[in-house]
Amino acid sequence: MLIPIILIIIGLTILIIGGELVVRGSASIAKKLGVKPIVIGLTVVAFGTSAPELVVNIFSALRGTPDIAIGNVVGSNIANILLILGICALIRPLKVSIGTVWKEVPLALLAVILILFLGNDAFTDGMNFNLLSRTDGFALIAFFIIFLYYTFGISKVENKGSEEIAKYSWTISILLTLLGFAGLVLGGKLLIDNAIILATIAGMSEALIGLTIVAIGTSLPELVTSLIAVRHGHDDIAIGNIVGSNIFNIFWILGLTATLLPLPFNPAVNLDIAINIFATLLLFIFMFIHSRHKLNRWQGGLMLLSYIAYIIYLIYRG
Numbered sequence: 440m441l442i443p444i445i446l447i448i449i450g451l452t453i454l455i456i457g458g459e460l461v462v463r464g465s466a467s468i469a470k471k472l473g474v475k476p477i478v479i480g481l482t483v484v485a486f487g488t489s490a491p492e493l494v495v496n497i498f499s500a501l502r503g504t505p506d507i508a509i510g511n512v513v514g515s516n517i518a519n520i521l522l523i524l525g526i527c528a529l530i531r532p533l534k535v536s537i538g539t540v541w542k543e544v545p546l547a548l549l550a551v552i553l554i555l556f557l558g559n560d561a562f563t564d565g566m567n568f569n570l571l572s573r574t575d576g577f578a579l580i581a582f583f584i585i586f587l588y589y590t591f592g593i594s595k596v597e598n599k600g601s602e603e604i605a606k607y608s609w610t611i612s613i614l615l616t617l618l619g620f621a622g623l624v625l626g627g628k629l630l631i632d633n634a635i636i637l638a639t640i641a642g643m644s645e646a647l648i649g650l651t652i653v654a655i656g657t658s659l660p661e662l663v664t665s666l667i668a669v670r671h672g673h674d675d676i677a678i679g680n681i682v683g684s685n686i687f688n689i690f691w692i693l694g695l696t697a698t699l700l701p702l703p704f705n706p707a708v709n710l711d712i713a714i715n716i717f718a719t720l721l722l723f724i725f726m727f728i729h730s731r732h733k734l735n736r737w738q739g740g741l742m743l744l745s746y747i748a749y750i751i752y753l754i755y756r757g
Contacts, residue, residue, distance in 0.1 A: 440640050443633040450629030451656035454491040457622025458660055461490055464615030467607045489687045491657040494627035496696040499649070502631055505702040509558075509571070510649020511657060512693045513711050516551065516685045517650075518658045520718040521746035524681050527665050528739025533674045535734060540726045543682045546586065548719045550689040553579070555712050558704035569704035571697040579694030586686055630656070647753055650711055658684075678734070685719070714749055721745075 492515055499508035527533060557575040560566040607615065634648045661684050668677035696702060725738045 440637065443637040443640065446629050446633040447637065447652060447656070450626045450631075450633065451491075451659065453622045453626030454494065454630060454657065455626075455659055457619045457624075457626055458490045460615045460619030460622060462619075463605060464607075464612050464617075464619055467605060467612040468609075468616065470606045471609065471612065489684065489692060490623050491627070491660065492688055493692045493695065494623045495630060495653060495657055496692055497699065498627045498631040500696050500700040500702060502635065504631070504635060504645050506645035506705050506708070507631065507634060507649035507653060508696055508702055509693070509704065509708055510646045510711070511653045512688045513551075513554075513708060513715055514650035514654025515658045515688055516547075516715050517711070517718055517749065518655050518746065519661055519681045519685055520722055521742045521749065522655070523658065523662045523665055524678065524722065524734065525739045525741075525743030525746060526662075527669045527677050528734045529736055529743065530666070530669050532730070532736055533669070533678055533734040535678050535726060535732045536675050537732065539675070539678055539682060540723070540732055542589075543679070543686070544719065544723050544726075547682050547685045548716065548723070550579075550582070550686055551712060551715045551719060553582070554689055554693065555709065555716070558712075559706065559709065560704075561706075569706060571693070571702040571704055573698050573701055576694045576697030576699075576701075579690050580698060583687075583690035583694055586690060590683075646705060646708060646711075647756070650753055651750065682722075718742075718745070 492511060495511050496508040499505065499511065524533075554571075556563055557578070558569055558571050560569050606612075630653065634653055635645070637643065637652075638645055638648045661680055664680050665677040668674075668680065693702075721742065722734075725734055726732050728738070729735055
């Protein structure tokens with residue numbers, strides 16, 4: 440059992456490094472081509488930080504382990520809010536913009552509710568199966584395109600700034616990008632192959648592996664980004680990164696995965712989706728309790744305790 444665990448850790452490490460290299464290399468190429476920094480941030484960087492989840496999901500679908508693919512997305516979304524935002528709020532209370540409260544958080548809530556309805560065909564359509572079909576995938580991607588359009592519109596209206604993009608030579612930029620993609624493929628394969636082995640040896644379900652080890656591992660880029668943002672006092676980046684990632688995970692990653700290969704939907708994951716809905720609603724409600732549009736330390740502590748309780752429940756559920 441030790442070897443698969445070590446290989447999973449190595450796979451996660453390679454995934455994170457690969458995603459970072461893709462972001463740095465492709466952002467440098469975009470910068471050299473004269474693309475605006477805000478556009479780079481909304482496209483290249485956003486896609487790059489979501490690359491680990493995307494690669495894991497594609498490998499999971501191709502390997503015939505849809506529970507890991509769906510569990511990865513749902514588990515990552517839960518970890519993003521309860522674990523990562525919980526930790527960030529404990530470090531320092533976070534002020535949340537009005538746009539995030541009234542538009543982006545509700546959109547993240549809509550995304551997870553859509554999965555609940557799209558995945559449960561037996562309940563919603565009276566079918567004898569549950570499936571995230573290609574049609575469902577196209578619908579999710581359509582929502583993702585609308586989200587991108589909204590994000591670009593907000594960036595123009597608010598005229599948001601962007602951090603300086605590092606620019607390398609063409610050779611280094613291309614090499615970084617290629618190495619990054621190679622790392623994503625290698626890391627994703629290592630992670631999924633050994634997660635399946637670990638699940639078999641330990642008698643753990645694929646869904647549990649996806650909701651815990653894989654989900655937390657692929658959320659590490661968001662954790663690092665948010666912690667750095669909090670340290671520098673960029674509250675909007677810290678929270679926007681998490682909420683935006685949750686929208687990205689469902690509309691883009693799960694949508695693209697279902698489009699490439701329809702995913703059988705395990706009704707057991709409905710409870711986890713309910714936890715995702717609870718976490719998103721909790722974040723929204725917290726915006727109007729105690730300090731308006733602010734996530735306080737006690738709220739962050741409560742979110743973190745909720746996540747610990749959820750993990751204990753998952754282990755007990757097996």
